[in-house]
Amino acid sequence: MGELKLMKGNEAIAEAAIRAGVDAYFGYPITPQSEVIEYLALQKPHETTGMVVLQAESELASINMIYGAAGAGKKVMTSSSGPGISLMMEGLSYIAGAELPCVVVNVVRGGPGLGTIQPAQSDYFQATKGGGHGDYSMIVLAPASVQEMSDFVPLGFDLAFKYRNPVFILSDGLIGQMMEKVELFDFVPRWTEQEIIEKNPWATTGKTPGRERNIITSLYLDPGIQEKHNEKLQAKYRKMKKEEVRFEKIQCDDAEYLIVAYGSSARIAQKSILLAREKGIKVGLFRPITLFPFPFNEIKKMANQVKGILSLELSAGQMVEDIKMAVNEKIKVEHFGRMGGIIHSPAEALEALEQKIIGE
Amino acid sequence: MTEEIIIAGFGGQGVLSMGKILAYSGIMQNQEVSWMPSYGPEMRGGTANVTVILSDERISSPILTEYDTAIILNQQSMDKFESSVKPGGTLIYDGNGISSPPERKDINIYRIDAADEASKMGLTKIFNMIVLGGYLKVKPLVDLKNVILGLKKSLPDRYHHMIPDNEKAIMRGLEIVEPVHILN
Amino acid sequence: MKDELYTDIVKEENLVYKKTSLMTDNILSYCPGCGHGTAHRIIMEIIDEFGIQKDTIGIAPVGCSVLAYDFMNIDMQQAAHGRAPAVATGIKRTWPKKIVFTYQGDGDLAAIGTAETIHTCNRGENFLIVFINNGIYGMTGGQMAPTTLPGMKSSTCPYGRDVDMMGHPLKIAELVALLPGTHLVSRQAVHTPAAVRKTKNIIKKAFEYQLKAKTGTCFVEIVSNCNSGWKMTPVQANKWMEENMFPYFPLGDIKIEGKLVQ
Numbered sequence: 001m002g003e004l005k006l007m008k009g010n011e012a013i014a015e016a017a018i019r020a021g022v023d024a025y026f027g028y029p030i031t032p033q034s035e036v037i038e039y040l041a042l043q044k045p046h047e048t049t050g051m052v053v054l055q056a057e058s059e060l061a062s063i064n065m066i067y068g069a070a071g072a073g074k075k076v077m078t079s080s081s082g083p084g085i086s087l088m089m090e091g092l093s094y095i096a097g098a099e100l101p102c103v104v105v106n107v108v109r110g111g112p113g114l115g116t117i118q119p120a121q122s123d124y125f126q127a128t129k130g131g132g133h134g135d136y137s138m139i140v141l142a143p144a145s146v147q148e149m150s151d152f153v154p155l156g157f158d159l160a161f162k163y164r165n166p167v168f169i170l171s172d173g174l175i176g177q178m179m180e181k182v183e184l185f186d187f188v189p190r191w192t193e194q195e196i197i198e199k200n201p202w203a204t205t206g207k208t209p210g211r212e213r214n215i216i217t218s219l220y221l222d223p224g225i226q227e228k229h230n231e232k233l234q235a236k237y238r239k240m241k242k243e244e245v246r247f248e249k250i251q252c253d254d255a256e257y258l259i260v261a262y263g264s265s266a267r268i269a270q271k272s273i274l275l276a277r278e279k280g281i282k283v284g285l286f287r288p289i290t291l292f293p294f295p296f297n298e299i300k301k302m303a304n305q306v307k308g309i310l311s312l313e314l315s316a317g318q319m320v321e322d323i324k325m326a327v328n329e330k331i332k333v334e335h336f337g338r339m340g341g342i343i344h345s346p347a348e349a350l351e352a353l354e355q356k357i358i359g360e
Numbered sequence: 361m362t363e364e365i366i367i368a369g370f371g372g373q374g375v376l377s378m379g380k381i382l383a384y385s386g387i388m389q390n391q392e393v394s395w396m397p398s399y400g401p402e403m404r405g406g407t408a409n410v411t412v413i414l415s416d417e418r419i420s421s422p423i424l425t426e427y428d429t430a431i432i433l434n435q436q437s438m439d440k441f442e443s444s445v446k447p448g449g450t451l452i453y454d455g456n457g458i459s460s461p462p463e464r465k466d467i468n469i470y471r472i473d474a475a476d477e478a479s480k481m482g483l484t485k486i487f488n489m490i491v492l493g494g495y496l497k498v499k500p501l502v503d504l505k506n507v508i509l510g511l512k513k514s515l516p517d518r519y520h521h522m523i524p525d526n527e528k529a530i531m532r533g534l535e536i537v538e539p540v541h542i543l544n
Numbered sequence: 545m546k547d548e549l550y551t552d553i554v555k556e557e558n559l560v561y562k563k564t565s566l567m568t569d570n571i572l573s574y575c576p577g578c579g580h581g582t583a584h585r586i587i588m589e590i591i592d593e594f595g596i597q598k599d600t601i602g603i604a605p606v607g608c609s610v611l612a613y614d615f616m617n618i619d620m621q622q623a624a625h626g627r628a629p630a631v632a633t634g635i636k637r638t639w640p641k642k643i644v645f646t647y648q649g650d651g652d653l654a655a656i657g658t659a660e661t662i663h664t665c666n667r668g669e670n671f672l673i674v675f676i677n678n679g680i681y682g683m684t685g686g687q688m689a690p691t692t693l694p695g696m697k698s699s700t701c702p703y704g705r706d707v708d709m710m711g712h713p714l715k716i717a718e719l720v721a722l723l724p725g726t727h728l729v730s731r732q733a734v735h736t737p738a739a740v741r742k743t744k745n746i747i748k749k750a751f752e753y754q755l756k757a758k759t760g761t762c763f764v765e766i767v768s769n770c771n772s773g774w775k776m777t778p779v780q781a782n783k784w785m786e787e788n789m790f791p792y793f794p795l796g797d798i799k800i801e802g803k804l805v806q
Contacts, residue, residue, distance in 0.1 A: 006384050006393065006514065024638050052637045056630065057663035064627035064660070068634025071621045072601065072642075076634070094624050178422050179380065179395035181387050193639075204619035204635070206598045206642060215613045217604075217622035270420030345425040 002183045009149040009175040010035035012182050013079065013105055016153035018045045021190040023074035024052035026065035028084060031117040032173035033107035036079045049190055059084035063091030063104075070100040071216035073196040073203030075157055079105035081173075082123055083114060085131075092166055093132030096233070097218025101160035103153065104138075105169040107176035110314075110341040118341025119173030119264060124318035127170045128292045135230055137237045138168045139244060140291040142262040146180035154185065159244065161199070163236055170291060172314065174264035174343065237293075246289035247298055251277070255284025257357055258302055259349070260323055261312040262288045265337070269312050271346035276353070283353065291319070299326040308332040308357035312349050315339060332357055361416050363501055364424055368409035368441055369433025369454075374488030377514070378431075379410035381492065384510030385502040386414040396422040407436050414501060431495060435459055448543065452494055461540075469541040470498050477536055478529070486522075486529035493533020504530070564592045566617045573611055577778025579768030580608060582734040583676060584615055586744045587645070590751055591618065600643040601635055603628040607649035608682045626657020629664035629673060636671050643754055644671035651681050654690040654716045661716065668725030668760035672750045675716070675763065678770040679789060686773040690714040693792055698773075713792060717765045721799040727753060727760035729799035733767050733790075735782045746797070760802065767793050 007015065014036045017025055027037045037055060045051035056062035062078045069076040080088060085106045095102060106127065110120035125131075127140045139159050141152045149171060156167040197205050207213040220226035248266075251273055252258070261269040266287040276283040286302060288295050303309070308331050311320035317335035324333050336352035338344045344352075365382070369375045379395050386393040397410045411427075413419050430441045432453040438460065445451050447466045455461075456475035472494035478487040496507065511526055552558065566588035574580045591600050597618055604612040606625035613620035623631040628646035636644045653661050653675050661673070680698055681687040687700040691713045695704040705713075721729040728750055732743040743766060750762035767789050771781035797805045 004387055006380065006387055006395070024634070026634065054633075054637060056633075057659055060627065061630040061633075061660055061663065064624060064630035065634035065637070067623070067627075068603070068621060068631035069638040070634075071631070072635045072639055074634075074638040076638070090624055091627070098622075174396070174422070177397060179383060179393075180419070180422075181393050204601045204621055205639070206600060207617070207619045208598045213613075213617055214619045215622070216620070217613065219610060219622055267419075268421040268423065271424075272421075274420065343423050345423070346421050347425060 002185055005182050005184060006179050007146055007182050008035055008177060008179050009143070009146045009171060010107065010177070011039045012146045012150040013153060013169070014039035014043070015184060016150040017077055018043060018049055018051055019185055019187050020154040020157060021049065021075060021188040022051055022077055022153075022157070023190055024054070024065075024069050024076045025078065026054050026056050026062040026069075026076065027078045028056050028059050028062050028080065030081045030084045032109055032119070032176050033079050033081050033105070035176070036105070049187070051190070059087040060091065063088040063095070066102050066104070067091055067095055067098070067100060070095065070102045071098065071204055073200035073205055075191070077103040077105070077153070079107065081107050081109045082111045085123065085126070089126075089132035092138070093134050093136060094218050095166050096132070096136035096138060097134060098216050099164040099233075100166065100216065101157070101164050103156040103160055103167050103169065105171060108170065108172040110339065116341035117173065119343060120314045120339065120341055121172055121263060121265060121337070122315040122318065122339065123170065124291065124313065124315060127168050128294070128322075136233060137240070137292055138166045139163070139240055139293070140168045140170050141246075142170050142289060142291050143175055144263050144266045144287060146175065146178065146182050149175060150182050150184065154188065163240060164202075165236065170263065172264050173341075241293040244290055245293045245295050245298070247295040248287040248289060250285040250287065252284035252286060252302065254282050255306055256282045257353060258284050258286055258306040258309045259312050259353060260286045260288070260299065260309055260319070262291060262319065264343070265312045265314055268344060268346050269349055272312075272349040272353070275346055275350050281354075281358065288319075294322045294326075296322070296326040299323055300328070303327045303330045306331065308334070310349075310353045310357050311335045312344070313337040314343065361414075361501065363414045363429065363499065364427050365412045365414075365429045365431065366409060366424075366427045366441055366444070367412065367431040367433075368407065368437030371408040373408070373433050375408045375433065376410050378488040378492050379412045380514045381507065381510050382412050382502070383414070384514045385507040386510075388506035388509040388513070389502060391415060392417065392419050394419045394422040407434065409437065409441075429495070429499060431491060433491070438462065450498060452491070452498060452537070454491065465541065466543070468498075468539070468543055470494065470537050471540050472533060472537040474533065474536075477532060481529070481532065483525055483529060486526050489526045489529035490533040490536070493530035494537035495533075496530065497534045497537050564589045566592045566597060568615055568617045570614045572615060574608060575772045577769065577771045577781060578608075579678070579734045579766065580676065582740060583647075583674065583743075583766055583768070584612065586734070586740065586747060587647070587674065588616055588618075590744065590748050591643075593748075594751060594755065596643050596751075596755070599641070600645070601639070603632050603644070603646040605646070605648040605652040607652050609647055609649060609676065610683070612647055626652050626655070627660055628652065629657065629660040629669070632671050633664060633667075633669050636669060640670070643751065645674060646671070647674045648676070649682070650675070650677045650679065650689040650691045654714050658716075661720065662723070665720040665723045665761045665763060666725045668727070670754060670758045670760065672747070672754060672762045672764065674747070675765040676768050677765055677793060678768045678773070679713070680770045680773040682770045682773045686770075686775075691793070693788055696788075715793065717763060717798055720761070720763050721804060725760050726763055726799055727802050728762040728764070730763075730797045731765040731767060731793060731795050733785075733795055735769065735785065739795075765793070767795065
């Protein structure tokens, strides 16, 4: 068993980065995730694993530092929250276009604009439907516990390098700020320079006589070549949809009704289904772990079993559109969620289920 | 066993660290734990509260609207949280600064004059540990030895010399907590 | 007779100039008379002379030189508009022994990327920034740049740059020279053989610093022309540059080995 610690979600992300053999973290402070860079600054990992930690002048700069280092084959990550993530969208589009592996964490706060520093899940569209310009997708992982904040860092890098694609961890202020028990995984050594060159033959590590020069770019001025590049990206995304769907089902076997929720809302819904069952209502919880690729087929299957679905999100209703697409009007699908940093209570969510789905 | 606790008071009273020590004590006896603070600008000097859950099972929602136990350290928190104690639950409060004491008849109420005691002991910084001692007397859900281990885990090394004082404060809290209203 | 003369000339021992193999055989996409080609060649010659092709990573910007990687036979990354110094920071911080340089135009470096430029120089990032200043946005068709001269016409200041309304041309080299993080700041040109030699010497020095130790940021501005954007012939453009650009952007070293040149 690994070392047990009581940690904030944000601290767990930072500790996991050190342990996962990450080469560099570039970031800019913003509430509610500043503990990530603060923790890293305090730990001084450059003295132990050799990991670089640098506070950039902006999120624009930090995401482009990620671009540069990722393009040179290094394992690099950054984190931010809503307003900062919006600034990173340009860079993420370039990173996806140039097919660079990296991990980006969004500890979501309420918006739009400067919004609030309290938790929200209103960046779902931005994370799963693009956000930046052009046809691109990122694998989006949604942790629902501090343990998953830690575990999704190495998982994120595995997926990022498997697909040469950015991986996005969509957390929120609740998971970022709360403390839970974490079992820390063992240290993984950073790749040596030789390993980087062998594992990432595409990276700009310096042109040696044996190979053509490596170019990291997202620019293809010839429309025919650009379309081919787009087709290559789309094929990659199709492979993700086939192989990387992750989800969790809680008390779904006998469920007559279903709550679909991810991240912090899934935690709240877990309590709601307990309260429901105390009242004799058989409710299950379906928790998407990957928001891209979204578990369309599994939710479609559930629609053959349950009488209605409530999508519980800390937003005006974003994921609910994907659920509706999966269910295709077979059963009733409704959304419930508080906004602006207010967190729905388990009882409130159950009440919404009773009113909107179960009915009179 | 699941124990859902809210600890609420002023920022600077050690509300968050008391919750952290309690959560760490839970880990020391192999429990699942969660610690969810209110955060933001209001932390800087205003009211602060933290929800702590100790459980033998996987914890669902870290945010709650009713609690098994409320530990209340100022009047604002009393106004806000007295009504959210579950019927049959427990409320512990420090009498210092409380102008309207709790009036509910369907819960157990205890009073601990920890602020006064801390200044008598000349150790105002360990006020929160006296309160924790009071809680442990009323709800002996975690072993004292695990609390000491939790204390060591959650305090940075440079504060470890203060552990004996903290221990003394916890012991004092065990002694001075007083029942106000007990359910039959 | 003619053929014999030709074969005689191309004999190895008679060669006085040879294109470095670090320039690819791709046809340059720059307009005839443009300074980019010369600036590219100088940098590639230096990398060739130091034998550091295997250790060098270049960053191409957005602008006319966006396709610099088509011509420079080294590993390169293309950066988002203005972000080249951040991209270079990411590379250099994680590969401190590699030799890194950015190649940027005036819109890229002195407008949209000003923050990255200033903060990179302020942190003293240990790489070279090559800044091509031709006072106009060439690639997008001749719009106003941060370095467009007062009164100078462009498609977005068709009546001439009115400094009261549009601000003054930005002297970014003088600005970054004031930051303690810069080690070498120089402004040069590539329009005559003598200017090319001077520019090559100073860029060579910048590479030397980076090869030797961590000294700080080296910043070399090349005041160049844009005959198509300026709507002139190449000869007219060079003359106009000497008469108008050089007085506002005077050539010479501004900071050497961390000390301002008086």
